[in-house]
Every structure is written in structure tokens, then in C-alpha cells.
Amino acid sequence: MKRRKRIVNAICYIVLILISVIWLFPFFGLVLQSFRGESGGMVSYLVPQEWSMKNYQFLFGSNSKFLKWYSNTLIIALFVSILQTIVIICVSYALSRMRFRGRKALMNIWLVLGMFPGFLTMICLYFLLKALHLTEAGAIPGLILISVASSGMGYYVCKGYFDTIPRALDEAAIIDGATRAQILWKMIIPMSKPIIIYTALVAFMAPWCDYIFASYVAFGYENSYNVAVAMTRWVWTNDYQGFFTRFCAGGILVAIPVTVLFMSLQKYYVEGVTGGAVKG
Amino acid sequence: MDEKKRGNSGFLKWLGNDLKDIGQTFVRGDWKTKLSFLIMGFGQLCRGQIVRGLSMLALQGGLLYFIFGFGWQYLTKILTLGTVETHREGRVTVYGHNSFFILLYGILVIVAVLALIYLWRLNLRQNRDAEHLLSAGKRLPSNKEDLASLFDKNFDKTLLALPVLGIFIFTVLPIIFMICIAFTNYDVTHQPPSKLFTWVGLQNFKELFGIGGTGNFGGTFFYVLGWTLLWAFFATFLTYFLGMAVAILINKKGIKFKKLWRTILVLTIAVPQFVSLLYVGKMFAVDGLVNAFLMRWGWISTPINFWANATSARVLIIIINLWIGIPYTMLIVTGLLMNIPAELYESARIDGANAFQSFRKITLPYMLFVTGPFLLTQFIGNLNNFNVIFLLNQGNPKSLELTNNAGATDLLVTWLYKMTINDSNYKIAAVIGIMVFIVTAVISLIVYNVLPSVKDEEGFQ
Structure with missing residues (x-):
């Protein structure tokens, strides 16, 4: 019996190691390619023949707008993260704690809109932004505006969390003379740290991947690109060979801070995702 | 049918009562209330409710200015969407009507009119209530109380005002606009500002379904729709069951370094998809690493072009999606596994059940019960999973049998995107968008009526 258990466990470990290799392989390749000295697109070997930092040097050099794109993305991500979290908290509190006429209707309408x-x-959003002069050179505030404006509809997870806080606490606070605003500020928010971190984290990560709308709004205006737009263009040009290793290097520089942030807040992410999945 | 009739008569009844109430408010009201019918907020101002009065007055002024000062010229043309095309008179270009803005601002003006009617009614109600209060010898709420209530009793209005406005302008208005576009001929040959577009009724829908249109729109649409559903099915359920398997494997008693395994898997969630998916897509290219390794090991002699063949591209996309999707399911399932009481497994083991049996009888039913809504959102998310398809191979390979740039791995949404960006075929893009909505809505409705966890919330307790 014991021997059988050992064999089963050994098989499990082999499967897990296999899975880990498959999961890590692309990242491993990405890192190695970013240090590759020889030029060209994909090559038939994994380990570079010539190790070099020149891809990174290119990104930080004067020929590249990588830093500009990077800071664009960072600005968008920070603003979206903060503002979107505020909007979602406001909406969730109103829908979870207060009963008003049209509450159900509002939730149903938003569900259908989604x-x-x-x-x-x-196209319509593009022309709306254009009318506000928030395209091309103004694409950064434009993108922030679009992301924040409609974020109220993403209240599900946060409202679900607020719903678990007993309403008896609210009632007690009201008897003590607290206003609704005070309840939100002094009671609900301090009790909802995990879900607030989750909301902010998800909002922060999304702009790093935004290719579609960002490229449409920037409309070829290079200074307004975010990293996803700029670097996707590197890979999709016909002579992507020249830019492939630079793409890998840039990808590493994008991935590291986002990944570190995500990993350090992983606990909250799991909590939010699990809660959201069950409550729907 | 019957229910609808009742709904209609209910509405008429409500409207009748409302009109009666408006009439009574006018007849029984004093001169302040009567004047408020014309000048919104007048009564409130006279009675000392400065905040209410001024905001009503400002809203009325703003909306009236918007409707008559700015929007009227658009609203009057909304039935034709403009008649004067941009043309040249001699050497001068004379700009004609812009159908796009006529439609967009036309909708906005209609909404403004509705908002004005609603506010006007609210204004009358406030006047009526104020009179009632005064005649009953009570005090009206002061300005300070009105303001303070925005942070207490009416805090929901404060909280929701901006989000609702934002959603209206940047989601509702564009959606109404695009639904209208589906009934026009707005495409590359009818592009404002140089050209006009106009209403064409259901023609675009007929074209998409292949009735009397040019090209093979009908066949392409159903082909893409079929793959969209197939993809969503495989992407959802394969990741679900494999993710559950991985979670159970990691959770198994006696496996060490649980945290390490999870962290490795979660990397694919953490790294931005445009980095990881673009790289993985290139790995499977003709000159990519995978082909190189397969050749070096002698498994193949010439590189396989995975992305050029419809079937291999589809299979590959589903497999690569596992790489993205399994960790996500794993995280959720791990959290839920811990909720299953250990005694259940214990008693199953005593009854002589093996691991597989206890999975089938305990774990799976519980999981399916709890994660029903999750599966639904995953399925709908996959129907619209733009990133995976687009970053990996942009919906290719194309085929001669498909029209309008559609490829074998195109989902409805990526096709919609291509039509917007590459072809400027906005009218058909709008129709496809409506189709996506219908598919999503139908699936949601069906699933919601079937799901046990929605039907009876206490089922598994």
C-alpha cells in the first residue's frame, strides 16, 4: 500500500514538473531571446550564440520612444486604477446598501448593455473623443476617460463583497447618528480592503494589454502609443525580423513590474476572483 | 400576448393618472406653482428653496439651449440623414450635411427632450408636495437640509450621478447609435463628411443572411458563427475540466511545494497577454522554435505551417488558450475545493469508494453546482475573446470561400473589428454586433433558466 502511494505520488510529481516546464518555456524563451546579440526574427535555437545587452540599450537609446510609450502606459494604468476603483466603490455601495426607485431596473439595464x-x-466612441479633442495627441486622457466612464458596470464582484457585510452594522451606525456617506467612508471601505485591492489591481493590469482601442484612438500618432500598440506593431510589420529581439526585451521590461505587482497581491486576486465566480 | 396587452393598458393607466395629476397640480396650485409650469424652479425659488430652484432653472436653461440652439438643425434632418452632399462650386468646396453627426446629435437631442420632460414633471411634483406641506402647516426642508440629504438619505443619487452619466454618454448613446447604423447604408462608399448615408431598412440584415445580397455573406456569417460557438464551447469546457484536474492534482495529499506549482501556473495571468501571446504565436510560426525542434528531433522533415491550415490553426488556438485559461480555473477551483467538507470524502473512503468515484460523486456535482454562473460568464467571455484569437493569428487563414476578410479562426467580434478597421463596412459591422448581442442574450436566458444554483439557492446545503 505504501509503495503504491509512493508510485502515485511520483507520477503526480512528474506530471507537475512537465506542466511547469510547458508553462515556463515561453517565458524562458522570451528572456533568452531578449539577450540575443545576433539579429533576425525567430531562430531555430533557444540559447543565443552571442549574449548582448544591445536590445535593451536600443530601448533606452535616443532612437526609440520606448520610454515615452512606457510612461504613457504607466500614466493610463495609474489613473484608470484609481478612478475606476472609486467609481466601482460608489456604484457598489449604492446598489448594495441603499434601496431606491429604479435600482433593479438599473441593474437589469446594465446587464443587458454588457x-x-x-x-x-x-467608431462612435472615436468620433465622440474626437469631438472632445481627445484623439491622436490627446489620446492618453481620452483612453483614461473611456476606461473610467463605463467602469460602473463592472460592479458585480465588489457589490457581492459588500453584500456579505451585515446590514445590522449599518443600522447600528445610523442609530448612532452616522450619515450614509460616513458609513461608506468610515465603515465599509476599511472593511473591504481585499476587494478594493483586487479592483485596483485588475484595473491597473488591463491597460497594459489594451491594443485595439488604444491603437484606434492614437490613430498613428506615435507619441500617444502605449506599449502594447507600439510593440505589437513591431511584431506585425513585414520586416519584424529587425525588431523581434527588441520586442522580447521590451516585453520583459513590461512584464517584470506588472508580474511582481501581481504576484505580491496574488492573495487578494484569488479572493476576488473566487468570490466573483461563485456569486456570478 | 396577453401579458403584453396588460402591460400596455397598465402604461396607459399610469399615463392617464399622471396627466390627471398634472392637471390637478395646475388647477389647484397657487400662482407660484402655475408659473413653474413655464419657468422650472420658479415656485421653489419663491418658497426659499434656492438650491432646488436654481438647479431646476439651470437645467432647464441648459437643456433648452442645447435643444434649440444646437441640436435643432440635426433633429430636423434625422429622417433623411441629410440631403445636401459636399460638392464643388467652381473652385470652392461647399460642405454639405454630415449624416454621422445628424444621427449622433439627433439621438442626443431626443434624449435631451425626454430628460427635459422628466425634469419638468419632477419640478411639478416638487411644487405640489411643497404646497401640500405648507398647507398642512409644516416646514419645507431648508437648503442646508437638501444639501445634507445628498450625503445621507439621497446618497445614492450622489454616488450614481457621475457613473450613470458616464455610462450613458460612452456606452448607451454609442450603442443606440450603432443599432441605428445597422439600418443605414454607412460604409466605405457612403462616408461622411464627403458623402451622405441614409436609412435602408432591413437590407443589411438580409444581406448578412444571404438573402438577395452580393457575395457570399450568408455562408460566411454562419461559418463564423459556427466556429464562434464551437470555440467558446471547447475553450470553456476544456479549460474548466483540465483546470479542475490540475487543481486537484496540486491539492492532493502528500504533494509538496503547493505554492510553488500554483505560482508557476499563475504567471500566465500576470504577464500581459500581448507579450506572452505574441511570443507564443511566433513560436509556432514556420520559422519558429517548435518547428525547429521537431525537425532537429527528426519528427518532421519540412516545417509545418500551423497557422496556414484552418484545422491546425483552430486546434492550436484551443490548445494555446489552455495555457492561458487553466491557471484561472485552477485558482478558482482551489478556493472552492477547500469548502467541500472533508468528512464527505472520509465517509466515501470508508464506504470503499476509490478516488475516481469520490470525484464523480462528490467533487464534480459540487463544482458544477457552485461554478454554474462562472461557466456562463466564461462562455460569454470566450464568445468575445478577442485577444487570444487576434494576437495569435488575426483570425487567419483566409479562404476564398469567405467574404470580407473573414478567416477560419475569426470570431464574430474579430470579424466585426476587421470590418470596422480594414473595410470601413460599418453597416454590416453593426448588424454583426447586434447578432453577437442576440446570441449572448439567448444563451444567458437559457442557462439562467436551467442553472440549479440560480433556481434554488439552497440546493447544496
């Missing part, structure tokens, strides 16, 4: 594909409205 069933339309996001890209449907792309």
Missing part, C-alpha cells in the same frame, strides 16, 4: 460586444461602438 451583452453588446465592446468593439461595436468603437
Whole structure:
């Protein structure tokens, strides 16, 4: 019996190691390629023949706008993260704690709106932003505005969390003379740290991947690109060979801070995702 | 049908009562209330409710200015979407009507009119209530109390005002606009500002379904729709069951370094997808690493172009999606596994059940019960999973049998995107968007009516 258990465990470990190799392989390749000295696109070997830092030097050099794109993305991510979290907290509190006319209707309307594909409205949003002069050179505030404006509809997870805080606490606070605003500020927010971190984290990560809308709004204006737009163009040009190793290096520089942040807040992410999945 | 009738008569009844109330408010009201019918907020101002009065007055002024000062010229043309095309008179270009803005601002003006009617009604109600209060010898809420209530009793209005406005302008308005576009001929040959577009009724829908249109729109649409559903099915359920398997494997008693295994898997969630997916896509290219390794090991002699063949591209996309999706399911399932009481497994073991049996009888039913809504959102998310498809191979390979740039791995949303960006075929893009909505809504409705966890919330307790 014991021997059988050992064999089963050994098989499990082999499977897990295999899975880990498959999961890590692309990242491993990405790192190695970013240090590759010889030029060219994909090559048939994994370990570079010539180790070099020149891809990184290129990114930070004067020929490249990488730093500009990087700071663009960082600015968008920071603003979206903060503002979106505020909006979601406000909406969640109102929907979770207060009962007002049209509450159910509002939630149903938002549910239905969410069933339309996001890209449907792309042209219309573009012209709305253009009318506000928030395209091309103004694409950064434009993108922030778009991301924040509609974020109220993403209240599910946060409201679900607020719902678990007993309403008896609210009632007690009201008897003590607290206003609704005070309850939100002094009671609900301090009790909801995990979900607030989760909301902010998810909002922070999204802009790093935003290719579609960001490229449409920037409309070829290079200074307004975010990293996803700029670097995707590197890979999709016909002579991507020249830029492939630079893409890998840039990808590493993008991935490291985001990954570190995510990993350090992983606990909250799991909590939010699990809670959201069960409550729907 | 019957229910609808009742709904209609209910509405008419409500409207009748409302009109009666408006009439009574006018007849029984004093001169301040009567004047408020014309000048919103007048009564409130006279009665000392400065905050209410001024905001009503400002809203009325702003909306009236918007409707008549700015929007009227658009609203009057909304039935034709403009008649004067931009043309040249001699050497001068004379700018004509812009159908795009006529439609967009036309919708906005209609909404403004509705908002004005609603505010006007609210204004009358406030006047009526104020009179009632005064005649009953009570005091009206002061300005200070009105303001303070925005942070207490009416805090929901404060909290929701900006989010609702934002959603209206940047989601509702564009969606209404695009639904309208589906009934126009707005495409590359009818592009404002140089050209006009106009209403064409259901023609675009007919074209998409292949009735009397040019090209093979009908066939392409159903082909893409079929793959979209197939993809969503495989992407959802394969990741779900494999993710559950991985979670159970890591959770197994006697396996060490649980945290390490999880962290390795979670990396794919942490690294931005445009980095990881673009790289993985290139790995499977003709000159990519995978082909190179397969050749070096002697398994193949010439590189395989995975992305050029419809079937291999589809299979590959589903497999690569596992790489993205399994960790996500793993995280959720891990959290839920711990909720299953250990005694259940214990008693199953005593009854002589093996590991597989206890999985089938305990774990799986519990999981399916709890994660029903999650599966639904995953399925819908996959129907619209733009990133995986687009970053890996942009919906290719294309085929001669498909029209309008559609490829074998295109989802409805990526096709919609291509039509918007590459072809400027906005009218059909809008129709496809409506189709995506219908598919999503139908699936949601069906699943919601079937799901046990929605039907009876206490089922598994």
C-alpha cells in the first residue's frame, strides 16, 4: 500500500514538473531571446550564440520612444486604477446598501448593455473623443476617460463583497447618528480592503494589454502609443525580423513590474476572483 | 400576448393618472406653482428653496439651449440623414450635411427632450408636495437640509450621478447609435463628411443572411458563427475540466511545494497577454522554435505551417488558450475545493469508494453546482475573446470561400473589428454586433433558466 502511494505520488510529481516546464518555456524563451546579440526574427535555437545587452540599450537609446510609450502606459494604468476603483466603490455601495426607485431596473439595464460586444461602438466612441479633442495627441486622457466612464458596470464582484457585510452594522451606525456617506467612508471601505485591492489591481493590469482601442484612438500618432500598440506593431510589420529581439526585451521590461505587482497581491486576486465566480 | 396587452393598458393607466395629476397640480396650485409650469424652479425659488430652484432653472436653461440652439438643425434632418452632399462650386468646396453627426446629435437631442420632460414633471411634483406641506402647516426642508440629504438619505443619487452619466454618454448613446447604423447604408462608399448615408431598412440584415445580397455573406456569417460557438464551447469546457484536474492534482495529499506549482501556473495571468501571446504565436510560426525542434528531433522533415491550415490553426488556438485559461480555473477551483467538507470524502473512503468515484460523486456535482454562473460568464467571455484569437493569428487563414476578410479562426467580434478597421463596412459591422448581442442574450436566458444554483439557492446545503 505504501509503495503504491509512493508510485502515485511520483507520477503526480512528474506530471507537475512537465506542466511547469510547458508553462515556463515561453517565458524562458522570451528572456533568452531578449539577450540575443545576433539579429533576425525567430531562430531555430533557444540559447543565443552571442549574449548582448544591445536590445535593451536600443530601448533606452535616443532612437526609440520606448520610454515615452512606457510612461504613457504607466500614466493610463495609474489613473484608470484609481478612478475606476472609486467609481466601482460608489456604484457598489449604492446598489448594495441603499434601496431606491429604479435600482433593479438599473441593474437589469446594465446587464443587458454588457451583452453588446465592446468593439461595436468603437467608431462612435472615436468620433465622440474626437469631438472632445481627445484623439491622436490627446489620446492618453481620452483612453483614461473611456476606461473610467463605463467602469460602473463592472460592479458585480465588489457589490457581492459588500453584500456579505451585515446590514445590522449599518443600522447600528445610523442609530448612532452616522450619515450614509460616513458609513461608506468610515465603515465599509476599511472593511473591504481585499476587494478594493483586487479592483485596483485588475484595473491597473488591463491597460497594459489594451491594443485595439488604444491603437484606434492614437490613430498613428506615435507619441500617444502605449506599449502594447507600439510593440505589437513591431511584431506585425513585414520586416519584424529587425525588431523581434527588441520586442522580447521590451516585453520583459513590461512584464517584470506588472508580474511582481501581481504576484505580491496574488492573495487578494484569488479572493476576488473566487468570490466573483461563485456569486456570478 | 396577453401579458403584453396588460402591460400596455397598465402604461396607459399610469399615463392617464399622471396627466390627471398634472392637471390637478395646475388647477389647484397657487400662482407660484402655475408659473413653474413655464419657468422650472420658479415656485421653489419663491418658497426659499434656492438650491432646488436654481438647479431646476439651470437645467432647464441648459437643456433648452442645447435643444434649440444646437441640436435643432440635426433633429430636423434625422429622417433623411441629410440631403445636401459636399460638392464643388467652381473652385470652392461647399460642405454639405454630415449624416454621422445628424444621427449622433439627433439621438442626443431626443434624449435631451425626454430628460427635459422628466425634469419638468419632477419640478411639478416638487411644487405640489411643497404646497401640500405648507398647507398642512409644516416646514419645507431648508437648503442646508437638501444639501445634507445628498450625503445621507439621497446618497445614492450622489454616488450614481457621475457613473450613470458616464455610462450613458460612452456606452448607451454609442450603442443606440450603432443599432441605428445597422439600418443605414454607412460604409466605405457612403462616408461622411464627403458623402451622405441614409436609412435602408432591413437590407443589411438580409444581406448578412444571404438573402438577395452580393457575395457570399450568408455562408460566411454562419461559418463564423459556427466556429464562434464551437470555440467558446471547447475553450470553456476544456479549460474548466483540465483546470479542475490540475487543481486537484496540486491539492492532493502528500504533494509538496503547493505554492510553488500554483505560482508557476499563475504567471500566465500576470504577464500581459500581448507579450506572452505574441511570443507564443511566433513560436509556432514556420520559422519558429517548435518547428525547429521537431525537425532537429527528426519528427518532421519540412516545417509545418500551423497557422496556414484552418484545422491546425483552430486546434492550436484551443490548445494555446489552455495555457492561458487553466491557471484561472485552477485558482478558482482551489478556493472552492477547500469548502467541500472533508468528512464527505472520509465517509466515501470508508464506504470503499476509490478516488475516481469520490470525484464523480462528490467533487464534480459540487463544482458544477457552485461554478454554474462562472461557466456562463466564461462562455460569454470566450464568445468575445478577442485577444487570444487576434494576437495569435488575426483570425487567419483566409479562404476564398469567405467574404470580407473573414478567416477560419475569426470570431464574430474579430470579424466585426476587421470590418470596422480594414473595410470601413460599418453597416454590416453593426448588424454583426447586434447578432453577437442576440446570441449572448439567448444563451444567458437559457442557462439562467436551467442553472440549479440560480433556481434554488439552497440546493447544496
